[in-house]
Amino acid sequence: xxxxxxxxKIVAFLCNWCSYAGADxxxxxxxxxxxxxxxxxxxxxxxxxxxYIVRALQNGIDGVLVSGCHPGDxxxxxxxxxxxxxxxxxxxxxxxxxxxxERVQFSWVSASxxxxxxxxxxxxxxxxxxxxxxxxxxxxxx
Amino acid sequence: MESMEKKxxxxxxxxxxxxxxxFFLGYEEGSVPLKSxxxxxxxxxxxxxxxxxxxxxxxxxxxxxxxxxxxFFEHDPRKKxxxxxxxxxxxxLRSIVALIKEKQVPRENIVLIGVPCLGMIDKTKVxxxxxxxxxxxxxxxxxxxxxxxxxxxxxHHLKREEFLQEACIECRxxxxxxxxxxxxxxxxxxxxxxxxxIKAFExxxxxxxxxxxxxxxxxxIRCNACRQACPTCWCKECFxxxxxxxxxxxSIDLSDTMIFHLIRIFHQAGRCVECDACYRACxxxxxxxxxxxxxxQDVDELFSYVPGFSTEDTPPMSTFREEDxxxxxxxx
Numbered sequence: 001x002x003x004x005x006x007x008x009k010i011v012a013f014l015c016n017w018c019s020y021a022g023a024d025x026x027x028x029x030x031x032x033x034x035x036x037x038x039x040x041x042x043x044x045x046x047x048x049x050x051x052y053i054v055r056a057l058q059n060g061i062d063g064v065l066v067s068g069c070h071p072g073d074x075x076x077x078x079x080x081x082x083x084x085x086x087x088x089x090x091x092x093x094x095x096x097x098x099x100x101x102e103r104v105q106f107s108w109v110s111a112s113x114x115x116x117x118x119x120x121x122x123x124x125x126x127x128x129x130x131x132x133x134x135x136x137x138x139x140x141x142x
Numbered sequence: 143m144e145s146m147e148k149k150x151x152x153x154x155x156x157x158x159x160x161x162x163x164x165f166f167l168g169y170e171e172g173s174v175p176l177k178s179x180x181x182x183x184x185x186x187x188x189x190x191x192x193x194x195x196x197x198x199x200x201x202x203x204x205x206x207x208x209x210x211x212x213x214f215f216e217h218d219p220r221k222k223x224x225x226x227x228x229x230x231x232x233x234x235l236r237s238i239v240a241l242i243k244e245k246q247v248p249r250e251n252i253v254l255i256g257v258p259c260l261g262m263i264d265k266t267k268v269x270x271x272x273x274x275x276x277x278x279x280x281x282x283x284x285x286x287x288x289x290x291x292x293x294x295x296x297x298h299h300l301k302r303e304e305f306l307q308e309a310c311i312e313c314r315x316x317x318x319x320x321x322x323x324x325x326x327x328x329x330x331x332x333x334x335x336x337x338x339x340i341k342a343f344e345x346x347x348x349x350x351x352x353x354x355x356x357x358x359x360x361x362x363i364r365c366n367a368c369r370q371a372c373p374t375c376w377c378k379e380c381f382x383x384x385x386x387x388x389x390x391x392x393s394i395d396l397s398d399t400m401i402f403h404l405i406r407i408f409h410q411a412g413r414c415v416e417c418d419a420c421y422r423a424c425x426x427x428x429x430x431x432x433x434x435x436x437x438x439q440d441v442d443e444l445f446s447y448v449p450g451f452s453t454e455d456t457p458p459m460s461t462f463r464e465e466d467x468x469x470x471x472x473x474x
Contacts, residue, residue: 050404051401051405058401082462084466085466088470093440097404098352107471139391
C-alpha cells in the first residue's frame with residue numbers, strides 16, 4: 001500500500017447536533033475537502049466509546065477524528081464535557097504506548113462552522129499523509 | 143507480625159460472636175513456602191475456633207481479598223446478603239471503598255479489620271536470589287529478617303526490605319484509615335507512588351515505547367487472570383466477551399490482545415488503586431504495571447483525583463469541570 005498513490009482512509013465520528021450539521025453546511029456551501037473521510041454520525045460526542053476508536057484503527061483506518069459541539073453548547077448540556085475527559089485520557093494513553101499523536105484527533109465544530117469543518121478535514125488528511133499508513137494496531141488477516 | 147496475627151485471630155473470634163458475621167476472609171499458610179493463600183471461614187452453629195487458628199499474617203499476604211466480595215452481594219431476592227469480616231491492608235481497603243462507592247458491596251455488611259502494612263515480599267525476587275535452587279522453608283523474625291532453607295539444607299538470612307514487591311516500595315498509602323478495628327502497629331513509610339518511572343518511560347522515543355508495548359503484550363496468552371484478580375473488574379459481562387457485538391477476538395492475535403489491554407486499562411481510569419493484583423496474577427510476566435499506572439497518573443494529574451478514599455465523591459469519569467484542559471483539541 002505504500003506506493004505513491006496511497007490515500008489515507010479516515011473515519012470521522014461526528015455528533016448529530018453540531019459537527020454533523022457543520023459537515024452538512026460544508027457540503028451545501030460547496031466547500032472542497034479531501035474525499036478520504038467516512039463520516040459516522042453519533043448522537044453526541046459523549047456516545048463515543050474509546051473502543052470505537054481503537055476498533056477503527058484495528059480495521060485498517062489510518063486516522064480517526066472525533067468531533068462534537070463546542071464546550072458549553074452540547075445539545076445534552078454536558079455530554080461533550082464528560083467526553084472531553086475521556087478523550088484527554090485516551091489520547092494520552094495511545095501516545096504513551098507509541099501511537100502517533102496525529103493518528104487520533106479530537107475537535108469541536110459547531111453547526112455554523114462549515115469552513116472550520118472543511119479546513120479541519122484538510123488538516124487531518126495532511127497530518128495522516130505525513131505520517132503514512134497506520135500499521136500499529138492493525139489486525140492482520142490470516 | 144506474629145502479634146498482629148494473634149490480634150487478627152482474637153478480633154475474628156470476637157466478631158463471630160458479637161457482630162454476627164457469617165464469613166471471615168483472611169489468609170492461611172500456603173502449601174508451598176513464600177505463599178499465603180486466601181482463607182474463608184464460615185460460621186456454622188458455633189464459633190469456628192479451629193479454623194480461626196489457621197489464620198495467618200505474614201509477608202506473603204499479598205492477594206487483594208476485596209476481589210472476592212462482589213460475588214457475595216450479587217442481587218438474589220431469595221437470599222439475605224451475608225455479613226463478612228475481612229482483614230485488610232492499605233490497598234485492599236481502598237479497593238473495598240471503591241466497591242462500596244460503586245454499590246457492589248454494602249458497607250453495613252462488612253466488618254473491616256485494618257492491618258498496618260509493612261509491605262509484602264515478592265516471591266519471584268527471593269527465588270531469583272537462589273537461581274533455581276528450590277526453597278523448602280521460610281521463617282520470619284520480628285527484626286525484618288527472612289530465614290530461608292534451601293533444598294541443599296543450607297540456611298540463608300535475607301533482609302526483607304530488599305525483597306519487597308515493587309508496588310509496596312512505591313505504595314503511597316500503606317496505613318488503613320476508617321476501619322472498624324485497627325491492629326496496633328506501625329506501617330512502612332509511604333513511597334513516592336512511582337510516577338517518576340512513568341515519566342521516564344514517556345521521555346523515550348515513540349518507537350522505543352511501541353516496541354516495549356508490543357514485546358510485553360505479545361507475551362499475553364489471554365488467560366484473563368489480570369481481569370479476574372482485579373477487584374475493580376466486576377462487570378458481569380466484559381466487553382472482551384460480548385458476542386452480540388463481537389468487539390475483539392478471543393484469541394491471542396496481537397492486535398486483539400493490545401486492544402483488550404488498552405481498554406482494560408482505560409476502564410481503570412479513576413478506579414485503579416495500584417494494588418498490582420493484575421501484575422502478580424499474570425502467569426506470563428507481562429509488565430502491566432508500566433501501563434496501568436499511566437492512567438492512575440493521568441487521572442491524578444488532569445483531574446486531581448486519587449480513588450479509594452471516599453464513598454461520597456463523584457467518580458472523575460462521570461463528571462467534569464468547565465475548566466478541564468482543552469489542550470489536546472486539534473485546530474484547523
